[in-house]
Amino acid sequence: MAHAASSTAAGVPAAVRVEAPPPELEREPLVLNQRSPGWITDHIAGVAEGKTPTWWWVAFGISASVMTVCFIMLAYLISTGIGVWGLNHPVAWAWDITNFVFWIGIGHAGTLISAILFLLRQRWRTSINRAAEAMTIFAVICAGIFPLVHTGRPWLAWWLLPIPTSNNIWPQFRSPLEWDVFAVSTYFTVSVLFWYMGLIPDLAVMRDRAKSKLKQILYGLFALGWRGSNRHWSNYEKAYLLLAGLSTPLVLSVHSIVSFDFAVSQLPGWHTTIFPPYFVAGAIFSGFGMVLTLLVPLRSVCHLEDIITKRHVDLMCKVVLATGSIVGYAYGMEFFIAWYGGNPYELDAFKFRAFGPYWWAYWIMITCNVISPQLFWFKRIRQNMWAVFIISIVVNIGMWFERFVIIATTLAREFMPSNWGYFIPTKVDILTFVGTFGLFLTLFLLFMRFLPMIAISEVKGITPQADPHHPLGGAKEGGHHA
Numbered sequence: 001m002a003h004a005a006s007s008t009a010a011g012v013p014a015a016v017r018v019e020a021p022p023p024e025l026e027r028e029p030l031v032l033n034q035r036s037p038g039w040i041t042d043h044i045a046g047v048a049e050g051k052t053p054t055w056w057w058v059a060f061g062i063s064a065s066v067m068t069v070c071f072i073m074l075a076y077l078i079s080t081g082i083g084v085w086g087l088n089h090p091v092a093w094a095w096d097i098t099n100f101v102f103w104i105g106i107g108h109a110g111t112l113i114s115a116i117l118f119l120l121r122q123r124w125r126t127s128i129n130r131a132a133e134a135m136t137i138f139a140v141i142c143a144g145i146f147p148l149v150h151t152g153r154p155w156l157a158w159w160l161l162p163i164p165t166s167n168n169i170w171p172q173f174r175s176p177l178e179w180d181v182f183a184v185s186t187y188f189t190v191s192v193l194f195w196y197m198g199l200i201p202d203l204a205v206m207r208d209r210a211k212s213k214l215k216q217i218l219y220g221l222f223a224l225g226w227r228g229s230n231r232h233w234s235n236y237e238k239a240y241l242l243l244a245g246l247s248t249p250l251v252l253s254v255h256s257i258v259s260f261d262f263a264v265s266q267l268p269g270w271h272t273t274i275f276p277p278y279f280v281a282g283a284i285f286s287g288f289g290m291v292l293t294l295l296v297p298l299r300s301v302c303h304l305e306d307i308i309t310k311r312h313v314d315l316m317c318k319v320v321l322a323t324g325s326i327v328g329y330a331y332g333m334e335f336f337i338a339w340y341g342g343n344p345y346e347l348d349a350f351k352f353r354a355f356g357p358y359w360w361a362y363w364i365m366i367t368c369n370v371i372s373p374q375l376f377w378f379k380r381i382r383q384n385m386w387a388v389f390i391i392s393i394v395v396n397i398g399m400w401f402e403r404f405v406i407i408a409t410t411l412a413r414e415f416m417p418s419n420w421g422y423f424i425p426t427k428v429d430i431l432t433f434v435g436t437f438g439l440f441l442t443l444f445l446l447f448m449r450f451l452p453m454i455a456i457s458e459v460k461g462i463t464p465q466a467d468p469h470h471p472l473g474g475a476k477e478g479g480h481h482a
Contacts, residue, residue: 030124030462032306037460040307044454045202045209047302055301056449063441070435073428074149082152084428091411091423096150097261098403099433102286103143103440104184104258105279105399107191108251109287110136114194115247118240124315126458127308131298132291133195134453138443139290140188142436147180176261183257187250194243200226200236201457255283262406269349269410272337278330282399285323285369288316289395294444296389298453307454310383317382320395324373327402331370349410357422358409361401368398 031040077084087094110132117125148154160181162171171178204226207219226232259279262270292313299308338346353362372394375381382388408423447453 028309028311030127030309030311031459032309035306035463037463040459040463041205041456043304044307044452044456044459045206047304047448048206048450048452049209052449053301056445060442060445063438063445066435066438067442068435068438069431070145070439073432073435074145077149077428077432078154082150084426086423086425086429088421088423090414090419090421091408093411094408094423095404095425095429095433096146098400098407099436100143100146100150100180101258101279101403101407102400103139103146103436104255105283105286105403106290106396107136107139107143107187107287108255108280108283109291110134110139111187111191111194111247111251112284112287113291114198115244116251118244119248123462124312126455126462127312128291128295128316128454129458130195130198130455131295131448131453132287133191133198134444134447134451135290135294136191136287137188137195138440138447140184140191141443142440144184144188145436147177147184151177176264179257179260183254187254190243190247190250194240194247196222197236197240197243198455198458199451200224201228202452202455204228205456206452251284252280255279262410267349267410268343268345269353269406272334274330274333274337278327281323281326281330282369282402285320285327285373286396286399288320288323289392289399292316292320292388292392293396296385296392298448300385302448302453304454307459310385313385313388314379314382317376317388320392321373321376324369324395328370331366345415349413352413353405353409356409356413358405358412361405361409365398365401365405368394369402372398 035043085095087096110129113125113132114129118129148157151157160171160178200223203219203223207216207223210216210219256276256279259275263272263275265271295308296313299305335350338350341347352358372391375387375391381391412422413420
């Protein structure tokens, strides 16, 4: 009775209030320092509204310059021919498809964080989902460059579309290139819709806060007349849930289809059923690595430590550890399957990867993808932002080498020794790939400069003040999420 009376006196009904958990079971809140909804809006929107910081101009200048190199190399490729790349017999797929699979993998974390974690009601996703979704879109744009230009005739790309037959042209639906067109275009379309749907409430916030007429018009146009009414929120939540349900199978299907590019062939080292789950785990692994690479420095330079907390980083590190362990298991199973299958060509293909001329690439892959994530078993490492940032970069380096090892080393040796070769990339190969990083970072910097990089409305919903079941819920002003 005394407890009920004290609760009522505090202005919170006893039926709503719950006892605080024991200290050993209490988790760090997802928003630190009891920040109010108004502070959250001001702080997140302020990143896009305030004066452009000097570091942004420096980063944008560098990334835009590197992006220009990419377009110069692509213009040179199209005007001269595909021979400016290092492709040659027997390695007819190499740097270009390696980069394609790498960028598609980077884009998987956004959909996973947004869709699957949303359906599983994982509330920690709210501080990182917006940036991860944007990262997905920009990574898919970078990925789409390579299948388009590696054909040598990008001006005939419309042949890949399922248009009515003319001039006896019809897409070859048994071609992996055709599967990639459908998979990547579907993934990109749904990702853009999902990202834009989540932006609508925050675009209305930016519209209402905008001081210039042009910004009011543009934000208002894309906010689609959002007023925050009960009907708007109801329709928004239904649409968001439906898009999350549509996006979830894409996480599994897109990289599975990309893996079929290799698995449907008859080449030793490629023709294996482990590829689809192995590629999906690797994609999530590299995607979370890139999310950490982007968000760890941004939380410091944008002063978002109270919203992107160490708990968020800790949880993402655990996902990297889990998926990295799955990838390591897949590496071991590949050797076991090759030995147990009794196919001498298959076993020799894997021996060649580990101990042949490409041994250096294979062991870089093992070091970066299997050994380095094991450091995340230690909480001290997961709580050290510099260590997390360095390991996340190492993970992305390792995942690029994984794709290179799978593609280049398998093609370098055919069944006849007279057809053995060694792939060496040209300067055009290297500069084109480096240039796509410039394109990726330029798009990401523009995104964070003009749009809220964190979902304002969703973060407000996970604050202790907005949660009636939290021990502090309703005890302060703004206790109910509007």
